[in-house]
Amino acid sequence: MIIANWKANGGFTSNIAWHKELTQIFSNDEFLDIGIAPSHIHFTQIQKIFEDSNLEVGLQDIDFSGGARTGSISASMASDAGCTFSLLGHSERRHLFNEDDALIKTKIKAALSNGIKPILCIGESEECLKARKTRDFLKNQLISALSGIELIDKVVIAYEPIWAIGTGNTPTPKDINSIHEFIKDVVQSSSANNIEPKVIYGGSVSHENAEGFFGEINIDGALIGGASLKANSFADIVKIYRKVKRK
């Protein structure tokens, strides 16, 4: 799966231009396996302008509960609005908004019980990488968020090393592949029903480096920030994904 994470970007006029450009490249039935997570405020607009296509529209975050929680979007509200997936535990949420593994676990449960596919984001810092503690760290993030939960087979893990986000630096495709294999093993053995997840990679993915990533067997797609903001560079990555994975 290829997912655009627009973060706090986009605008009502520029979104229409983005849609126009993308639909000049792909026809409406060519969006299978493609998702967009716009800002909450643009969710309904994006859903409406892509309503004739098979694109999935999701959110960048949801809350674990509703009611007296000013500023929040609950999982049931998201589901009611037609949200099919949500990013959860993005490193920017963890660091800028102090989200911890326990909170992220409650959000995963809320997403699952409302029929929303969770895209759990995990990834190590540069310090952790340098201290050669990446695997221990990722294992801990996965177990804290998923242990004991009955997963749906559509659950997706996004491996996003923090040091690779927005920096132009990335691990090598082989290193990512081996981490993804590790993630699949950990999730399979720690979830209640032994589901092997899809694992996508995020962090400075561009049309220049995408081919190397998608050539690896355990890299099942990408979560794209900066390069998703321009419709043509996002489309180029989708085309590479289709060509390499023959989808």
Ligand code: 13P
């Ligand atoms: P960039 O593609 O801009 O590095 O962002 C990655 C990311 O954080 C996607 O969630």
